[in-house]
Amino acid sequence: xxxxxxxxxxxxxxxxxxxxxxxxxxxxxxxxxxxxxxxxxxxxxxxxxxxxxxxxxxxxxxxxxxxxxxxxxxxxxxxxxxxxxxxxxxxxxxxxxxxxxxxxxxxxxxxxxxxxxxxxxxxxxxxxxxxxxxxxxxxxxxxxxxxxxxxxxxxxxxxxxxxxxxxxxxxxxxxxxxxxxxxxxxxxxxxxxxxxxxxxxxxxxxxxxxxxxxxxxxxxxxxxxxxxxxxxxxxxxxxxxxxxxxxxxxxxxxxxxxxxxxxxxxxxxxxxxxxxxxxxxxxxxxxxxxxxxxxxxxxxxxxxxxxxxxxxxxxxxxxxxxxxxxxxxxxxxxxxxxxxxxxxx
Amino acid sequence: xxxxxxxxxxxxxxxxxxxxxxxxxxxxxxxxxxxxxxxxxxxxxxxxxxxxxxxxxxxxxxxxxxxxxxxxxxxxxxxxxxxxxxxxxxxxxxxxxxxxxxxxxxxxxxxxxxxxxxxxxxxxxxxxxxxxxxxxxxxxxxxxxxxxxxxxxxxxxxxxxxxxxxxxxxxxxxxxxxxxxxxxxxxxxxxxxxxxxxxxxxxxxxxxxxxxxxxxxxxxxxxxxxxxxxxxxxxxxxxxxxxxxxxxxxxxxxxxxxxxxxxxxxxxxxxxxxxxxxxxxxxxxxxxxxxxxxxxxxxxxxxxxxxxxxxxxxxxxxxxxxxxxxxxxxxxxxxxxxxxxxxxxxxxxxxxxxxxxxxxxxxxxxxxxxxxxxxxxxxxxxxxxxxxxxxxxxxxxxxxxxxxxxxxxxxxxxxxxxxxxxxxxxxxxxxxxxxxxxxxxxxxxxxxxxxxxxxxxxxxxxxxxxxxxxxxxxxxxxxxxxxxxxxxxxxxxxxxxxxxxxxxxxxxxxxxxxxxxxxxxxxxxxxxxxxxxxxxxxxxxxxxxxxxxxxxxx
Numbered sequence: 001x002x003x004x005x006x007x008x009x010x011x012x013x014x015x016x017x018x019x020x021x022x023x024x025x026x027x028x029x030x031x032x033x034x035x036x037x038x039x040x041x042x043x044x045x046x047x048x049x050x051x052x053x054x055x056x057x058x059x060x061x062x063x064x065x066x067x068x069x070x071x072x073x074x075x076x077x078x079x080x081x082x083x084x085x086x087x088x089x090x091x092x093x094x095x096x097x098x099x100x101x102x103x104x105x106x107x108x109x110x111x112x113x114x115x116x117x118x119x120x121x122x123x124x125x126x127x128x129x130x131x132x133x134x135x136x137x138x139x140x141x142x143x144x145x146x147x148x149x150x151x152x153x154x155x156x157x158x159x160x161x162x163x164x165x166x167x168x169x170x171x172x173x174x175x176x177x178x179x180x181x182x183x184x185x186x187x188x189x190x191x192x193x194x195x196x197x198x199x200x201x202x203x204x205x206x207x208x209x210x211x212x213x214x215x216x217x218x219x220x221x222x223x224x225x226x227x228x229x230x231x232x233x234x235x236x237x238x239x240x241x242x243x244x245x246x247x248x249x250x251x252x253x254x255x256x257x258x259x260x261x262x263x264x265x266x267x268x269x270x271x272x273x274x275x276x277x278x279x280x281x282x283x284x285x286x287x288x289x290x291x292x293x294x295x296x297x298x299x300x301x302x303x304x305x306x307x308x309x310x311x312x313x314x315x316x317x318x319x320x321x322x323x324x325x326x327x328x329x330x331x332x333x334x335x336x337x338x339x340x341x342x343x344x345x
Numbered sequence: 346x347x348x349x350x351x352x353x354x355x356x357x358x359x360x361x362x363x364x365x366x367x368x369x370x371x372x373x374x375x376x377x378x379x380x381x382x383x384x385x386x387x388x389x390x391x392x393x394x395x396x397x398x399x400x401x402x403x404x405x406x407x408x409x410x411x412x413x414x415x416x417x418x419x420x421x422x423x424x425x426x427x428x429x430x431x432x433x434x435x436x437x438x439x440x441x442x443x444x445x446x447x448x449x450x451x452x453x454x455x456x457x458x459x460x461x462x463x464x465x466x467x468x469x470x471x472x473x474x475x476x477x478x479x480x481x482x483x484x485x486x487x488x489x490x491x492x493x494x495x496x497x498x499x500x501x502x503x504x505x506x507x508x509x510x511x512x513x514x515x516x517x518x519x520x521x522x523x524x525x526x527x528x529x530x531x532x533x534x535x536x537x538x539x540x541x542x543x544x545x546x547x548x549x550x551x552x553x554x555x556x557x558x559x560x561x562x563x564x565x566x567x568x569x570x571x572x573x574x575x576x577x578x579x580x581x582x583x584x585x586x587x588x589x590x591x592x593x594x595x596x597x598x599x600x601x602x603x604x605x606x607x608x609x610x611x612x613x614x615x616x617x618x619x620x621x622x623x624x625x626x627x628x629x630x631x632x633x634x635x636x637x638x639x640x641x642x643x644x645x646x647x648x649x650x651x652x653x654x655x656x657x658x659x660x661x662x663x664x665x666x667x668x669x670x671x672x673x674x675x676x677x678x679x680x681x682x683x684x685x686x687x688x689x690x691x692x693x694x695x696x697x698x699x700x701x702x703x704x705x706x707x708x709x710x711x712x713x714x715x716x717x718x719x720x721x722x723x724x725x726x727x728x729x730x731x732x733x734x735x736x737x738x739x740x741x742x743x744x745x746x747x748x749x750x751x752x753x754x755x756x757x758x759x760x761x762x763x764x765x766x767x768x769x770x771x772x773x774x775x776x777x778x779x780x781x782x783x784x785x786x787x788x789x790x791x792x793x794x795x796x797x798x799x800x801x802x803x804x805x806x807x808x809x810x811x812x813x814x815x816x817x818x819x820x821x822x823x824x825x826x827x828x829x830x831x832x833x834x835x836x837x838x839x840x841x842x843x844x845x846x847x848x849x850x851x852x853x854x855x856x857x858x859x860x861x862x863x864x865x866x867x868x869x870x871x872x873x874x875x876x877x878x879x880x881x882x883x884x885x886x887x888x889x890x891x892x893x894x895x896x897x898x899x
């Protein structure tokens with residue numbers, strides 16, 4: 001009602017046809033590549049689907065993969081609505097994981113009911129802090145946020161790498177990783193038979209309506225949208241530019257940091273260099289495919305999660321090189337974005 | 346219509362041909378420089394033109410009049426190859442043509458001078474002229490000296506002398522326009538289309554321009570002027586075509602009509618303001634001065650500049666405000682007149698919080714506002730109608746209703762800190778649509794679809810929806826049609842009589858004369874208070890401040 005867009009028109013028949021065409025185009029192009037490396041494309045696709053949605057266990061893997069993508073993606077939706085291009089979610093994710101993880105390793109809190117919320121807050125706050133650096137640089141020194149957030153990714157990654165090599169390293173371990181976090185900090189699995197997903201998925205899904213309300217119905221969300229659509233008009237209407245930039249980056253960073261610490265507490269259980277497979281970058285694609293709508297984030301995260309795991313499956317069964325599965329994933333994303341393009345006015 | 350034969354002047358041959366309101370194609374085709382018949386054009390569901398006709402005779406000045414959205418620009422864009430028509434016929438010198446790009450039109454002897462000039466300031470006149478020349482593409486540069494001489498000779502022959510090797514940045518607006526006109530002539534234009542040619546000129550420059558155009562027409566160039574200044578039409582045009590809602594309502598000789606009739610034809614009903622200028626202006630209300638004598642807005646020795654370091658390095662002249670002193674009290678409208686680009690933008694930006702004051706004092710209700718941002722000024726009761734309504738006044742991708750209320754979304758009852766009440770917002774949007782006669786299907790439609798006049802009504806509806814202490818209205822009626830101007834002037838006058846302090850920044854002398862209690866003229870960043878006299882203001886706008894001073898003494 002407030003930000004009336006042309007969403008309804010987009011889902012009329014021509015749009016539907018366009019989407020189907022895009023999926024077909026992606027399948028065809030990917031198929032040619034698969035055939036070129038000697039795999040049977042039809043078999044490969046069937047295995048991709050079976051390997052991701054074929055059993056409860058496979059589905060659990062997809063859901064687990066979705067958790068960080070959904071949470072980071074929601075934070076990016078907030079930022080991108082305001083046209084603040086936060087490319088630094090990967091760094092915010094890692095920083096949240098690092099500080100939250102270090103806290104869990106070294107601060108003794110006995111009860112899980114206390115331990116878990118506190119560490120979640122610490123992780124989110126650390127991600128927010130990392131995001132705020134970007135905002136401060138933009139507000140104070142007019143540093144473009146794309147550049148600063150991108151570069152801060154590497155800073156965070158190297159701090160993380162140093163931490164798990166030196167101060168946080170598990171002395172008994174061979175790999176440079178931390179010790180396992182104490183049990184009271186570990187997120188339990190959801191109490192559903194056959195599904196093996198930790199309760200991070202519930203946090204992620206609960207955040208969806210929350211963010212939906214924030215961006216669509218709250219004054220803050222509407223101001224952020226106004227700021228994104230026309231910064232000068234928003235300013236003339238009383239939007240405080242620098243305050244808005246800082247708040248958006250704090251929020252966006254907090255979501256990424258939260259995703260990072262949840263990944264530690266639910267999946268990794270320790271800090272390790274390769275705990276992120278580029279979630280912060282994939283989430284950018286998730287946010288873009290979602291057309292900046294929170295519900296769309298869930299759909300896009302499911303799609304990308306499935307593509308990633310499906311790629312793993314055919315790598316194992318069809319001897320398709322890992323790089324090629326990544327290429328196929330990218331082809332799907334490109335075709336979807338093509339189908340989704342809006343006419344420039 | 347029969348008295349046309351007795352009309353004075355040397356254009357009687359023109360007038361005798363215009364006895365009929367709509368000359369048929371057969372009668373005139375052989376002589377018409379341009380003939381457009383039955384032109385239709387729609388953009389989606391919007392029908393811009395449905396069967397408009399337009400005939401331009403050789404060597405005449407033909408004014409194309411109409412409200413915003415009447416289809417003037419669309420018609421001319423079709424003629425110039427910027428838009429393609431859906432239906433209808435276009436003939437140049439009797440030959441049917443179909444242009445798909447302006448280059449096609451240029452080849453056929455058409456030239457268009459846009460309202461906003463497209464010159465590169467750091468290049469010379471001749472370089473600018475040659476920029477658009479297809480012949481000079483490729484690696485070989487044309488011989489500038491030869492071309493410059495050619496251009497100067499051409500300019501002299503038309504009585505539009507110019508120095509072809511001057512840098513454009515040093516030229517006045519009027520001279521820049523002359524360059525644009527010469528560029529068209531240089532490429533062989535026999536028909537000129539001028540879009541709002543007087544919009545940014547001083548009254549003196551306007552007179553000069555109209556003189557020169559008359560000279561051009563006398564040498565056989567045909568000229569179309571798109572305008573809504575009725576007095577200029579009466580002064581300069583041989584014939585007038587009035588468009589309304591995509592149809593031509595009348596083509597007539599200028600000598601056979603008058604401003605009142607033209608205004609009526611444009612709007613489709615009687616219009617009050619033009620017949621009784623200044624009648625709208627009530628006396629300043631004495632009671633407000635007695636009750637509260639302290640100024641609402643006060644600027645003292647203010648200096649500010651929007652001069653970027655890059656521009657400074659390039660050695661461009663410093664732009665901005667110098668020693669600006671200004672006070673606006675309750676119940677008065679103070680007008681800042683002046684030609685565009687003399688510091689009005691900087692003044693507007695300072696008052697709306699977009700530009701920081703460098704020196705001097707700036708206060709609203711005795712509160713120091715020097716470091717205030719727009720959000721803080723709004724809280725002091727500032728209402729702001731920005732001159733660039735699309736960039737600063739509207740968010741096109743939001744609904745009309747959201748645009749009416751978006752500066753108050755967390756104020757009850759439109760919203761709370763946590764939630765926007767979109768129902769209330771829609772209700773108020775609907776109310777504003779009705780109260781301000783905004784032509785839109787539904788308050789939920791996107792504001793980006795509104796035409797200029799309606800967009801401005803939304804901006805004003807929002808600005809006036811609050812309790813205000815001070816209203817800064819910058820170019821509130823620029824580019825609007827007579828009906829919308831009348832409406833907005835009425836609103837501003839009503840606010841004044843209710844005690845609002847208003848600062849009106851405008852380039853429109855009519856607006857100054859109709860509304861202002863006190864007048865300042867802005868010239869090169871400085872303000873001079875001038876008596877509300879048309880001629881004196883005109884002189885001061887051109888920088889002849891000493892002459893004004895002289896006249897005041899006398």
